[in-house]
Amino acid sequence: MNMRNPFAKSGQPGASFGVQNRRQFLQKAGAGFGSIALTALLDQLGMLKASAGFEMAQTNPQLPKPPHFAPRAKSVIWCFMNGGPSAIDLFDPKPELDKSDGMQMNKGPLVTFSRQVGPLMKSPFTFQRYGQCGQPVADVYSNLARHVDDIAFIKACHVDTNVHDQALFTSNTGMTRLGYPSTGSWITYGLGTENQNLPGFIVMNDSRGMPVGGPPLWSSGFLPNSYQGTVFHEGANPILDLQRPAKMSESAQRRQLDFIEKLDAHHQSRHPAEADLLGRISSFELAYRMQMAAPEAVDLSQENHATKRLYGFDNARSRPYGTQLLLARRLVERGTRFVQVYSGASPDDWDAHQSVETNHTRRCRETDVPIAGLLADLKQRGLLDTTLVIWGGEFGRLPITETNGGRDHNPYGFLLWMAGGGVKGGASVGETDELGYRAAVDPVSIHDVHATILALLGLDHKKLTYLYNGREFRLTDVSGEVIRGIIA
Numbered sequence: 001m002n003m004r005n006p007f008a009k010s011g012q013p014g015a016s017f018g019v020q021n022r023r024q025f026l027q028k029a030g031a032g033f034g035s036i037a038l039t040a041l042l043d044q045l046g047m048l049k050a051s052a053g054f055e056m057a058q059t060n061p062q063l064p065k066p067p068h069f070a071p072r073a074k075s076v077i078w079c080f081m082n083g084g085p086s087a088i089d090l091f092d093p094k095p096e097l098d099k100s101d102g103m104q105m106n107k108g109p110l111v112t113f114s115r116q117v118g119p120l121m122k123s124p125f126t127f128q129r130y131g132q133c134g135q136p137v138a139d140v141y142s143n144l145a146r147h148v149d150d151i152a153f154i155k156a157c158h159v160d161t162n163v164h165d166q167a168l169f170t171s172n173t174g175m176t177r178l179g180y181p182s183t184g185s186w187i188t189y190g191l192g193t194e195n196q197n198l199p200g201f202i203v204m205n206d207s208r209g210m211p212v213g214g215p216p217l218w219s220s221g222f223l224p225n226s227y228q229g230t231v232f233h234e235g236a237n238p239i240l241d242l243q244r245p246a247k248m249s250e251s252a253q254r255r256q257l258d259f260i261e262k263l264d265a266h267h268q269s270r271h272p273a274e275a276d277l278l279g280r281i282s283s284f285e286l287a288y289r290m291q292m293a294a295p296e297a298v299d300l301s302q303e304n305h306a307t308k309r310l311y312g313f314d315n316a317r318s319r320p321y322g323t324q325l326l327l328a329r330r331l332v333e334r335g336t337r338f339v340q341v342y343s344g345a346s347p348d349d350w351d352a353h354q355s356v357e358t359n360h361t362r363r364c365r366e367t368d369v370p371i372a373g374l375l376a377d378l379k380q381r382g383l384l385d386t387t388l389v390i391w392g393g394e395f396g397r398l399p400i401t402e403t404n405g406g407r408d409h410n411p412y413g414f415l416l417w418m419a420g421g422g423v424k425g426g427a428s429v430g431e432t433d434e435l436g437y438r439a440a441v442d443p444v445s446i447h448d449v450h451a452t453i454l455a456l457l458g459l460d461h462k463k464l465t466y467l468y469n470g471r472e473f474r475l476t477d478v479s480g481e482v483i484r485g486i487i488a
Contacts, residue, residue, distance in 0.1 A: 061226045062200050064192040067458025072422020072487070073388040074194070075332040076187070076453065077325070078340040079371055080171075081363070082211040083164070083349030086397035086407055087415035088436035089123045089356055090138045090364075092155055096434035097399050098122040105400055107437055113162050113409040114353060114402060120435065121401035124357035133426030140364035143372035149426045150375060150384065151419045152486035156430025156439035159395055159446055162409040164351070165213040167394035170446050172217045174475050181221035181466075182229065183450060184338035186475040187457060189220075189227045190464045195335030198297060199230035202331060202339045207234045207320040209345035218340065222468040229340070232327070234320070238298055297334050298327060310377055312369035317362075322370035329377055332387050343367050350393055354406040375419060388421030388456050399435045412438040416449060422456045422488055429485040447480030455482045 088094055101122040110117060125138040130145040135153065137145035161167050166176040173180040181189070184201035193200030203218045211217060218229030232238035300308070303326060311326045312318030321343055328339040344350050344363060352359035371391065378384040396414025397407035413432035419425065431441040451461040454475065461480055465472040 060196065061224055062188065062193050062196060064194055065190065067191060068460040068463055069458050071456065071458030072386075073420070073456045074386040075336065076184075076338045076388045076390065076421070076457070077328045077332060077374065078183075078338075078390040079325070079367070079374075079392075080211075080340055080342045081350050081367070081391065081393040082168075082206065082342050082344040083346070083351035084167075084393045084395045084397060084409055084414070085350045085363070086352065086356055086360060086410075087155065087413075087432070088399060089125055089360055089397070089407075090141055091136065091153060091415055091417070092432065092436060093123060093127045093136050093138075094399070094432075094434060094436045097436060100435065105435065105437070107433075107435070110398075110400075111162065112398065116402050116408070118401035120399055121405065121407070124405070125360075131426060133428070135426070135428065138364075140361050141368050143368045144375075147372060147375045147419070150379070151417050151425060152423045152427040152429070154416045154418070154429050154444055154449070154483060154486065156432055156442055157392075157396075157414050157416055157444045157446070157449065158439045159411045159414075162395065162411045164394060164409075167409075167411060168211060168213045168217055171392075171394045173219075173221065174447055174450055174477055178216050179219075179221055180473075181223045181227070181475070182218050183453065183475060184218060184229050184340060185220040185223050185227040186464060187338050187454070187459070189223050189466070190454075190459050191337060191457060193335060193337040198331065198334060198336050200337040201227065201229045202232055202328075202336055203229040204232050204238075204324045204328070204339070204341045206342050206345040206349075208348050211342050211344075211349075212346060222473070223466055229338075232298075234323075238327070297330055300326060300330075303330075307377065310373040312373060315365075315369065317365045318367070318369045321367050322373065325370045325374045326377075329374060329381075329383070333381070333383060351409075352397060352406050353402050353408065354404045356397065356407045357405060359406070378420060384420040386421060388423065388453065389419045390416065390453070391418075392416030399437050410437070413440070418452075418486060424486050424488040427486045429483055442485075444483060445479065447476040448483055450475050451480035452483045452486070456487070 088097060097120060100120045102119050105120050123138070125140055127136040127138055128145070129136050131147075131149040133149055135145075135148040135151070137148065159167050159170050161170065161176055169178065169180075170176050172182045174183075182201075184203075188200040201218070205211070215231075218231070220226070220228035230239070296302075300323065308314075308322075308326070311322035313322055321341070324341045328341055331339055343366065348362075350359065350363050375384065375389065378387050378389070392415065396410040398410040400408070402408050413436065429442055430439065430444055432438060433440040454461045454464060461474060461476045461482075465474045467473075
């Protein structure tokens with residue numbers, strides 16, 4: 001419901017009440033009170049619908065829902081490089097930076113995270129141009145470099161904070177603050193998922209730990225909790241506490257769930273619009289169905305040696321991330337809507353405050369072969385056309401040096417890339433300045449990135465809304481434009 005002041009003068013939505021006698025007050029307030037009463041009545045009857053045309057699911061909120069328009073992608077795999085990878089050291093070399101190595105940067109007041117401001121520093125890596133598009137890529141990403149003609153580079157991203165957790169919240173939820181739904185939650189709210197026996201939104205953390213910020217990064221926020229991300233852990237049993245107790249039979253468990261459902265139904269009849277209850281009911285039933293479907297989905301023994309080698313299983317450094325990406329491919333292949341796979345956990349993340357050369361060499365050895373393998377595998381299986389692959393972190397790195405050849409956080413200009421799912425391969429949008437410091441040509445906000453992801457999935461970011469506390473919220477808040485230059 002759009003809560004406007006019913007007492008405002010015409011053309012002044014926020015006008016003050018003014019001086020009125022009681023009769024004038026009630027005449028003008030009547031329409032407002034009537035709509036509030038109607039809303040309350042519909043809510044009591046369980047007839048109140050969520051905004052944007054999506055009904056409150058009464059049984060399974062994960063059921064597939066129609067998009068706003070024809071989608072280009074059906075699913076998303078987001079390779080999140082936790083800690084902030086450096087564009088100028090991986091995909092966006094700056095000749096002027098090479099020339100200015102060792103000089104002081106003269107770009108006005110410089111806000112840094114560590115307060116250690118050194119001179120400009122050229123990249124320690126060498127670059128070559130690859131593919132028909134001629135995209136430069138650093139030698140530490142030589143396997144991924146072979147796929148640049150399938151990748152669209154967004155080179156002038158920016159974010160409003162240089163603090164890790166706030167930037168991570170922004171990248172995932174569009175807001176620097178806690179309590180807002182993540183991208184995966186918005187997408188599963190808008191589209192549901194195609195496989196009712198697996199979660200629609202799955203998160204895989206680095207084998208060394210969680211990113212800064214933790215569970216709020218995949219929270220459903222004020223959306224029903226059935227849309228929050230499900231964490232898959234490392235190992236043969238990635239879903240904790242999924243299997244029923246050994247002493248309990250399947251029929252006994254089914255009777256237990258049926259009894260719980262009766263109790264929930266009784267409570268729901270008295271509180272029909274309680275979204276959290278609906279989410280709990282849905283989670284019980286999903287867990288029951290997953291007991292049969294999940295073991296097959298996560299069983300990597302079904303994959304042959306050649307496929308595992310493609311993902312880097314033959315190397316101890318790349319095997320952990322390769323395992324996660326192979327699992328991600330199996331999940332989207334079976335209908336999961338959104339999978340986010342984190343690379344890096346502090347102190348072994350992309351946060352290269354000391355020696356960007358050492359840090360990024362290690363991180364690239366862990367991810368280069370697996371990400372290249374994912375793109376190749378999706379393509380050969382005919383899945384790349386319908387799977388949107390995203391690469392990037394919460395921000396980038398500054399062109400100046402920090403401790404021992406490191407780089408500080410750079411929220412002013414950094415790079416993301418997308419592949420598959422309706423993306424124009426070989427495209428490049430935006431540019432940072434000559435030193436790689438600040439977005440200079442066609443800047444792109446995180447809201448623009450989110451709007452583009454939704455558009456590729458067939459969702460209009462302005463229509464995907466949810467009514468909360470009297471306001472229609474959306475992933476892109478009050479801004480965001482689709483990045484048309486990367487859409488095929």
